[in-house]
Amino acid sequence: MSAPARPHTGRDAASAPFRDVPFIARDIDIERRDDGSIVLRNRLALQVEVPHIPALLHTRSQTLPERAWLAQRRGPAGAWEHLRYGDAQRQVDGVTQALLQLDRAGAPVMVLSGNSIEHGVLAIAAMQARMPLVAITPAYALLSQDHARLKSMADLLRPAVIFVQSARQFEPALRALRTLAGPPATVVCATDPVPGLSDVLWHDWTRTPPGPAVAASVARITPDTVAKYLFTSGSTGTPKAVTMTQRVLTHALAMHSQLWTRSPSPDDCATLDWMPWSHVAGGNTVFHSVLRDGGTLYIDDGKPAPKLFDETLRNLREISPLRFANVPIGYAMLADALEQDESLAHRFFAKLQTMAYAGARLPDEVYRRLQTLAVRHTGCRIPFVSGYGATETGPSALYVFWPTDRVGLCGLPHPGVEAKLVPLDDARYELRIRSAAVTPGYHQQPQATAAAFDDEGFFRMGDAASFVDPADPQEGLLFAGRVAEEFKLTSGTFVRVGALRVQLIDALAPWVADAVITGADRGHVGALLWPSLGPCRELVGNPTATLAEIAASPRYRDKLLQALRAHNTAHPGSSARIDRVLLLETPASMDHGEITDKGYVNQRVVLQRRSDAVARLYDDARHADVLHVTASPQPATDRTA
Template sequence: MGAIRPGADADVPSRGPAPFRQVDLDWLPWNHVMGGNGVFNVILSLGLSLYIDDGKPVGEQFSKTIRNLRDISPISYTNAPAGFASLAAALEGDDELCRSFFKNLKVMTYGGARLPDDVYARVQALAVKTTGQRIVFTTTYGTTETAPAATMSHWNAERVGLIGLPCPGVELKLLPVTDGKYEVRIKSIAVTPGYQKLPDLTEAAFDEEGFYKIGDLVEFAKYDRPAEGLIFAGRLLEDFKLLSGTFVLVGVLPVDAITAAIPLISDALVAGQDRDEVGLLAWPHLEACRSFIGDRTATIEEIVGNREIRGAIRWGIHSHDEACGNAGSRRIERVLLLSDPPSIDHNEITDKGYINQRALTRRSAAVDRLYADPVTSDVIIIPRQADFQHNAAEKRNVGQGRNGGTRLS
């Protein structure tokens, strides 16, 4: 299936000369509209020298990106939230890498999901430590069908999750859904006119007024001040209900879990449709977990079964659940760590490094194991406060890790 890109033969608009060193490093594939249209055209319009990063924000492939960042000091850096989490872990404690990364950097951009607050704070703290100032950290929002950006936070917002305001020429339609959240639909000359040779799919993709039904939820940063922008609030089609009828907003939970267990979880899938409680299938962050237990050679299988790692994740998610109170839609009751990475070939992860929630279909056996009764030994059960007992030593070990250098809070 291919989305037709409007203006494919249009001239690249001039943005004037770049006021800083004209070097950039990027890994996004050119066959994708973000890499080919959103990044490569900017390289051409600014007259930059592009170094192609052969790494990806997936597992050990990210080590190639770190190697490249030691040699190339880019003027901008774009990645998925999981990539920034891996980058923060690599930068911490490596002053030489920090100096190379921040040397010419003017702006950082993330997309595809909300960036965890902790990752944002850690990267900015490293920027201040290295350069004496914070770096502009922004995001755009869109899809292949919107070629690629429909909205952008074009100001230096000191918060994450903000997708900003419509780009010039873009019109948004907001349809109320629930609790201050709206389904967003998009109309613009940049939106695809349809899918090649797929008239039925094309017709289903647009409403009666010609707005593209992107399938996402947004909310206002401040309802009475819409100029302060919109916040991404999840995927309309991915949200589900528990057996109790409680509506679960899938889009926010993976970020909550990653933040709660930082830096030990790199990404997660949310399970629980037609079940009693929410659960997670989670991928450990290999390098962060190795640092946490003080073993740089530990395999992913050893990490998945490691008692310290499992205890730290249990404590982190428990703290998240306590903060949620009685909100059953946000409480995570069980976690299963996965040893095999998400598969691009099976569409579990996009070519931009974003986890596809629909990967649960392929992971149905893992979901069954997550909810098996009796509980299997590889499932981490998150206890309620009344049942959760721990001593000061256990909490200290969870907070520091074996090597004393990795923090979980």
């Protein structure tokens, strides 16, 4: 890690060097085909290090038995509880034996609760028993009234085991699953057992003496052994179980680890992460990388959401991460906190080598604020990296593995990845991916599997991309929108939602946290906007101002209208010109799916749940929460609910 050569101030932060990070060189093979398609391949040969994921824990339990693998706050005081690698292997073997004794070979192990030490042990034990792990987003169990989607998932997979952290907390969901036909699942809980509903206490399973069947089961793991299923809803909302074999997981891990020319020292490898293990980034990339590096994964019970992010900040006051990952809205909240707390900022940047973002483009203003802070505390800019992919690609297939001030890049292919670009128009291409880390398909859904791949075996991503510099493809690809999100105005003009949303958030920085684009089958483009709390509270002079109070502030509305009119001057065409916006007064709801548990805004769900707001936006009557960009601002009175 390089030391700063001289101090820098916020005024010349852009000239500060990037912190030295051992990225691989960009070396991409470019195949141009007669049909106009382009195939990009990383020339670095992929080297898979392990036969399967349980081998990672086995190695670390021998080489680093006393090092903490997992840590989580527990008890009334919230002290960190640690599980060491050596102890973890013993627990994993005991739970593996318990699973094998159920005599349900190949049947899945379903986890309804979130990230926990017990969940981590069970994940490896299920793989050793060759019983696919199925981590379910907890909201399906905790927020639903009829549990219809959860029951459809369980009906598809027929789990042998259902694990919950607290049986009492998940009692309604467990009772709903008991109504399904077929062999009943064994319910295992860590705490709060419910008589007649929870069958086994986790503590008892970890104390099961392992027999020779454990080693025999591990020896029978092959690259084609199904390691886990991860659910993705797709555009239809119908749950699909993405099959992940050991080949998929080990190749995805190798692809990610080979982006650096050397591995971090286990002594420096502390990871604080909240991303759910029911999703591919947290459950695969983060979870498996910590095992490979012999580091410690501090499970962050915070989230990038109001009232929940304080827990993340509490943890960051104790832990200086080597690499940090979050979603753009989380980074905006982090910037607010670091600008107000010098001590927290100093600790956060002390060891930091990279910051990763996913789920959406990082706004330029948030990037600038964080780099200003980085230079103030280290003398260097910190490289921001990002990956592009999907659950089906394990996760990222493209990555930004070089220092750059440009955000919104998809990157370039990992080692072992082929990216096919199929022309959509003069500048954009449809992205398709082929690699050993791509899923073999959806469980028991052959038609959906066939439709997901083209005739060459490339997975259809459904996204558009363009070259940063068409004359130099080594500069990488830019995300150019979700093809399915694009819509037409009544004039027939296409609106590219992904690109417009990015332009708009940048134009309105730092006053807007996120935006949802509207206008399908209407005459003009509009947007639903969430004010950015930190900068807006400072603007209105009220450190506790609510979204509603900010939206009603004449000073804020004037700032927003100025920025919107500047955007329209720069983008006068009807596909990008914003005619009107509505200021949302309630945060995006994670409970209702407006913010996914990965922390980014789901445009489709917001438009569905807030259809009344969209109708009000296009109403001929004037409403106080609607700003007409081409008209004079109206006073923030007579607010319509």
